[in-house]
Amino acid sequence: MRKIGKDKTKKKEKEMKTVEQYKQEVEKDLDRKFYCGLIENEITRYIKPEKLNANNLETKLYENVYLTSWICDFGNVIVGSTQKKVLKYKNVGEFPIEMAFDIRQLKTSDFKITPDKVKLAPGEETSVTVTLATKKNTPCKKIKNSIVLEVKNGAKYKLDISSNLTVPEIIIDGNPDAIVDFQKVLCGQRKTITLRFLNEKEVNCDWALNIREPVAGKNDKDNEVKFELKPASGRIAPGSYQIVKASFTPSQEKDYVLKFPIKIQENPKIINL
Amino acid sequence: MKNVSLMPVTYEWAFLEEEIVGEEEKMNISSNSMFPGSVPINEVFDILPLSGVLEPEQVEEVEFIYNAQGGILYRATAICHVEGGPNYEVKLEGDSSLISGKISEKELDFGEQRFCEWNSKDIYIENTGKVTFEFKIETDKVKRKAFLEVVPMSGKISGGQKTKITVKVCPTMPDAFEEMFDIQMGYYDPETISVRGKGVYPELLCQFPRF
Numbered sequence: 001m002r003k004i005g006k007d008k009t010k011k012k013e014k015e016m017k018t019v020e021q022y023k024q025e026v027e028k029d030l031d032r033k034f035y036c037g038l039i040e041n042e043i044t045r046y047i048k049p050e051k052l053n054a055n056n057l058e059t060k061l062y063e064n065v066y067l068t069s070w071i072c073d074f075g076n077v078i079v080g081s082t083q084k085k086v087l088k089y090k091n092v093g094e095f096p097i098e099m100a101f102d103i104r105q106l107k108t109s110d111f112k113i114t115p116d117k118v119k120l121a122p123g124e125e126t127s128v129t130v131t132l133a134t135k136k137n138t139p140c141k142k143i144k145n146s147i148v149l150e151v152k153n154g155a156k157y158k159l160d161i162s163s164n165l166t167v168p169e170i171i172i173d174g175n176p177d178a179i180v181d182f183q184k185v186l187c188g189q190r191k192t193i194t195l196r197f198l199n200e201k202e203v204n205c206d207w208a209l210n211i212r213e214p215v216a217g218k219n220d221k222d223n224e225v226k227f228e229l230k231p232a233s234g235r236i237a238p239g240s241y242q243i244v245k246a247s248f249t250p251s252q253e254k255d256y257v258l259k260f261p262i263k264i265q266e267n268p269k270i271i272n273l
Numbered sequence: 274m275k276n277v278s279l280m281p282v283t284y285e286w287a288f289l290e291e292e293i294v295g296e297e298e299k300m301n302i303s304s305n306s307m308f309p310g311s312v313p314i315n316e317v318f319d320i321l322p323l324s325g326v327l328e329p330e331q332v333e334e335v336e337f338i339y340n341a342q343g344g345i346l347y348r349a350t351a352i353c354h355v356e357g358g359p360n361y362e363v364k365l366e367g368d369s370s371l372i373s374g375k376i377s378e379k380e381l382d383f384g385e386q387r388f389c390e391w392n393s394k395d396i397y398i399e400n401t402g403k404v405t406f407e408f409k410i411e412t413d414k415v416k417r418k419a420f421l422e423v424v425p426m427s428g429k430i431s432g433g434q435k436t437k438i439t440v441k442v443c444p445t446m447p448d449a450f451e452e453m454f455d456i457q458m459g460y461y462d463p464e465t466i467s468v469r470g471k472g473v474y475p476e477l478l479c480q481f482p483r484f
Contacts, residue, residue, distance in 0.1 A: 069484035093476030
């Protein structure tokens, strides 16, 4: 019984490989036919095809023909962080492939491709890593680069790499200056104001009240907690909000001005409440 | 022809019947209809003017015309009878041949080649006859004219000679191709040469999504 079972699994493995190969065959053939179509269009578009000859064929006819474009989208990336994506390329033909990425465009970009030149024997596979390394002071914006991948004596392809550089941030709903005015509160009584912390950015925002830093105050001799924030930390999903309660319990009759530094993870800015 | 005597000369041309010889060519002749006796000599050779009078010191051009007949070598003797004078003999010989040529290959298979590269193959047009003929290449049937080149496109080939024709082709795209062009030799119907092959290219796949 066991033997039969093994045979069955072996057969299944063989079948899986065949299906995989079949998919590759289909994809290869579709690519080839699509490429032929693109070249036909280019030939008909070309004003004087008689002018094409052995010397200028490659430079003129195939100049603007790209078989396909692959998309490598890093999505939302926090400024100051490094992200990597790995692309796997496989030589599914009968000829050795010499592929090279045109990385001249990336000189002024935060994207890097390694390796940029690869040789693949028939059947061989390789991994190419695209790295996005942003510096801390990079402004938040969408970045995009279209890199040409050229196969020697073969087709040209494009690799579109993009990302949205962003930084987590909190906005206090209805309170752009982050000033909470409790106005007059009876000594010994606690007044609570409900705040809405909004995350209008595209990434999660982890925030925490930074109680290690001294809370600014005048002649605050007693260590009694006058201002309180509940909760003192949290994570707000993109487009979402969190209800935070700020309470004030004065013990003396005076004006209190305090600052609550709220630190947001990966954002060098500090919101002083 | 010059009259070098002091008196006017009357002359007349004729053919010496016994001397008419026609030899059959080994090729391209159907022997039944081409025996020498069946063709009158004055249809093979002609002399103009046939007769006339020349004044003293007068010079006249005599034109000998040969009408080529079906691949047979003709020899004859023309005699100029001078009235009151000697006979002058002129030996005539004329050969003819049918235009005959052959092409070394009519099907060119380039096999698999890189789709963006040019490859070439040579064929030969041989003149198997004796008569020079002109040949011409017609590329009207070629679908992608910029990607098939034939050199030379025309020319002359002397009897017994052969000329090299170079056919250059570029598949342009990774697909099978088939093209045809014609070679016309002399006045015969054109012969069609077919050119076929397959363009290939290195195939690469990536698992990332496409645009």
